[in-house]
Amino acid sequence: MEAKERQIDKTTINNEPGTLAKPASDQPWMEYVQPVMDTLAKVPDYIGEFFADNKKPLITIGLIVAGLVTVKVTLAVLDAIDDIPLLAPILELVGLGYTAWFVYRYLLKEENRKELILEFEALKTQVFGDGPNS
Structure with missing residues (x-):
């Protein structure tokens, strides 16, 4: 058997941490994938801006949720103690x-x-x- 020659995938390798290797742009589906990849790369920035803009309301909502969870846990513990x-x-x-x-x-x-x-x-x-x- 003859060894088949391996085809070399045309990808550009980016050695920067946190970045993905991008396929060569000569593939036809890249025009559809590239905008999605660009948008997904910006998601952490969007989330950071959202939290920076809405810091106080998010803290208030978090405290309310934590209070409700605390009340439910306390009632469950008291109910368990009452069953003993x-x-x-x-x-x-x-x-x-x-x-x-x-x-x-x-x-x-x-x-x-x-x-x-x-x-x-x-x-x-x-x-x-x-x-x-x-």
Whole structure:
């Protein structure tokens, strides 16, 4: 058997990173493919411009979607916890115990109520600032 001669494909090789080798333009279908390739090469620029022009609305939409996902996940976790036998009543007992401790610690005596009011005022000052202009 004689070895068949290989035909050399007429392509131009571009060694630049991120670019594809382009077939020779003497093929008839290239006039249809070239505009598509040019448009697809510009897609990252179009996407970058879109994100640059609409940054704030996209962030707002992203935060809303993240909030909805967080609410759904939280509800699913709470539903799963509720399905565990005896866990819900135990958590209710813990809540009642903490409420009883809080009443005993801060609400029964006058000096403890004053301490609670001072702690609340300090927290309010820390969050909102000292005065109306702060």
